[in-house]
């Protein structure tokens with residue numbers, strides 16, 4: 001019986017697609033998306049500072065309404081602030097699905113108002 005957990009570990013669906021996405025969003029290659037895009041993709045202020053123009057804020061964008069294509073492109077390209085990740089499409093899909101699951105309610109309101117889908 002003690003061997004059972006070890007045997008299960010090797011199986012692909014030991015963790016669900018959702019949990020995989022949650023894990024990846026929280027810690028993809030060491031730098032968390034959540035640090036800049038908020039707990040569930042809603043966006044957040046990364047830092048606030050003052051310069052000659054007064055108070056400034058650097059924000060991670062709200063990515064809840066981004067398409068999977070947007071996300072794959074964003075994660076695989078260079079940005080000024082956001083790191084480049086080298087995640088596979090499958091990994092980005094898991095992150096995407098996680099964000100969508102977490103924001104089901106918010107996104108359903110969004111599509112109701114904008115009936116594009």
Ligand code: HEC
Pocket residue numbers: 025028031032033034035036037046059060061062063066070071074075079080081082083085095
């Ligand atoms: C260090 C902060 C930081 C981290 C970490 C980060 N991002 Fe970003 N991300 C940004 C900023 C700032 C932008 C705005 C555009 C830019 O910098 O080019 C952005 C843009 C994006 C965009 C482009 C579309 C949009 O609506 O702005 C997507 C999609 C995205 N990020 C997803 C992710 C995902 C998924 C992760 C984790 C794998 C991640 N980001 C990690 C800061 C970050």
